[in-house]
Amino acid sequence: MAQAIRVQQVSPLKASCHQCSLSNLCLPLAVEENDLDRLEDIVQQGKIYNRGEHIFDQSTPFRSCFAVKSGSVKTSIITEGGEEQVTGFFMPGELIGLDSMSSETYACTAKALERTSVCEFPVDKLEELTGKLPELQHHMYHLMSQEIQNSHQLAMLLSKNTAEERIAALLLSLSSRFRRRRMSATNFSLPMARNDIANFLGLAVETVSRVFTRFQNQGIIKARGREVELLDVEALQMVTRDFARQGSQ
Amino acid sequence: MAQAIRVQQVSPLKASCHQCSLSNLCLPLAVEENDLDRLEDIVQQGKIYNRGEHIFDQSTPFRSCFAVKSGSVKTSIITEGGEEQVTGFFMPGELIGLDSMSSETYACTAKALERTSVCEFPVDKLEELTGKLPELQHHMYHLMSQEIQNSHQLAMLLSKNTAEERIAALLLSLSSRFRRRRMSATNFSLPMARNDIANFLGLAVETVSRVFTRFQNQGIIKARGREVELLDVEALQMVTRDFARQGSQ
DNA sequence: CAACGACATTGATCATGGTCAAGTATAACA
DNA sequence: TGTTATACTTGACCATGATCAATGTCGTTG
Incomplete structure (x- = not known):
């Protein structure tokens, strides 16, 4: 018992998806208890960003999606003219970067609105894993589809x-x-x-x-x-x- | 030679992805020549709709995605108040229904703008297949991500x-x-x-x-x-x- | 070919929200 | 704790595009 606790303390950055309070909102939601280890294998947990720091930048090589663990994030597109368009706000358990999966580079910039920690999912490994775990693949489709719907709702809000x-x-x-x-x-x-x-x-x-x-x-x-x-x-x-x-x- | 032509004529609805002129735009784009048959196995080709006919309706059980083969399609959301918001126009080779993959029912209504033929991909079979063909899975992610980006661009257009x-x-x-x-x-x-x-x-x-x-x-x-x-x-x-x-x- | 309905154009007026400008509060930092 | 920069609020005025209303054009059908 005491040992288990100590292990946790020694390696706080490796806190597992198993005991993450967001597992009912985040990717683990879709994964069977026994497959959760495979998700943990590919995730880099607990990166911390201060207010105003960029998690990734538009036009930078696209490598990973990120799940917000605590804090909050704003994503925005910068046009050639230097104008900014905020495309979303993200709260704990929500996944960032789905809009970049069609490009070699990030389609937007993600900025921490406060002190924020995120979990990083490298896409190559994530894609490989979703190919093996149908439930996880389904969940990815679900999340991306949701993102499309949200964006349509936003368009509607803006136009009507x-x-x-x-x-x-x-x-x-x-x-x-x-x-x-x-x-x-x-x-x-x-x-x-x-x-x-x-x-x-x-x-x-x-x-x-x-x-x-x-x-x-x-x-x-x-x-x-x-x-x-x-x-x-x-x-x-x-x-x-x-x-x-x-x-x- | 003459035989080949005759076969094509006898069964025009079963014209294969192999010889479809849109294969460089549509789903076959991502599939190896030898795996194309598996895609053909699940697709129902060549359904025809007249101008104004609905390909699917919002709030109807979601079953399939559709690729436009010829003609063009308009998708729109109807709000409780009865207001319409057009969410997109689709041309041959483009895939419709990706925004519905997170729900039990279609998230929008798709209407043929002219005489239009479409190919139908039942999602359960499509998901099963993408689980087996990594290239196809990747392409699905690509398409959905593109859709998100398009929608963000639209939002930007509307707001700025x-x-x-x-x-x-x-x-x-x-x-x-x-x-x-x-x-x-x-x-x-x-x-x-x-x-x-x-x-x-x-x-x-x-x-x-x-x-x-x-x-x-x-x-x-x-x-x-x-x-x-x-x-x-x-x-x-x-x-x-x-x-x-x-x-x- | 006439007549209807749907679609498109044009004009006049008005309202929402943008812009410019000033002032106030809040937070960050020395 | 003062000092400055940043964020937020408030006011006055103006412009873009919505609305209302009328007319014009096209395509379809009897």
Whole structure:
């Protein structure tokens, strides 16, 4: 007993998928208990990044996908003109890099929004493994398909919805993702800056600010800086009209 | 020789992947000549749909992915409120249904824009086969990843670009896709209505119309109904500013 | 060939949200 | 603990594209 604990302490970076609290969200979700070792064989666990550090950079050779273990990550595309487009925010258990699997280089840049640890899955080994574990392959298809759907939902949000609707939708999406991770769904701290929110939702920072204060005046939320409290979730859902991205990123 | 031709004529629906002119764009692209038979075993070829007919419907049980063989297809999501969001246009050789692989039901509706024939790949068999053919698996990852990238590009277009830029981008995308299929890149017929273009690009129909005539007045294109001629591709590229979706859908 | 319906174009007006500018709060650092 | 840089908020004004309304064109069918 004491030995088992000691082993764990001696090699904290090798903490196994077996005892990771995210195993019900992350890749291990799809793998049988006895095959989990094979997944552990290919993963490099526990890399740590500080706020603002890049996990990978666009146009750099694509090697690995990454699962967020703790903290949070923002992905974005930089155009030739130097404009940034935020393509997603990622929370613990979510997989980054799926959009790069068609190219030799990363299709976007991933940046830690706070102190963040990630697990790295080299793609060559991952592909080899999914070829052997049908369940894992299925899960990969599942995740990638989900990513497509999310992106379609985002496109829809951008093309059809008002500023208020977009922001309400984002708040609700974050809320349900926090809930899944057993954190408060009504009381959380936004990992990203207003700027990132604006960019992600295709708005100006000023507009985001204005909508936040408007929601606040209506008693729907309480916000001070990045600290947010959802006071009236029903009202938020009303704002989003017909919007179906409930439990997904 | 004559026999070979006769066989082909007797069973036109069973025309093989081997002799399909799209094999360099479609799934066979990834498969060794000797493994092609296994792909043929699972595919149902040559289903024909008339203009306006649905290939599959949102919320219907998800069974298969489809490759366009000839014609063209539009996919769209219908929200609870009954609003439509066009998520993509598909041309011969392109694969439809990848966004549904994470759900029990189709995530969108696919509609033939003209008389269209498609090849059907039942997913259960497809997954089984990709488990055995690493090249095919890799290709599936590739296609899905591409789809994510396309969708991100669309999101970017919607959130950052003006009406003119969006339409120029769409025209260029169509152009390069026609070129790949060995059709004229400057002289083609739009398979979709102005309405679909507007919806896809997050614009009003009227705006699409206006931009078309503006481009025409500037001598950049010539358009009569769905018949389009690109007179000055350079100018179109200028309009799209920093835009990188060259050869992709 | 007439007549209908769907699709497309054009014009006039208006609203949402962008831009510019200034000011305030917060966080990072010496 | 002051000092600066960064993030956020608020206000005034303006532009792009949506909306409403009317007219025009095409293709289909009796």
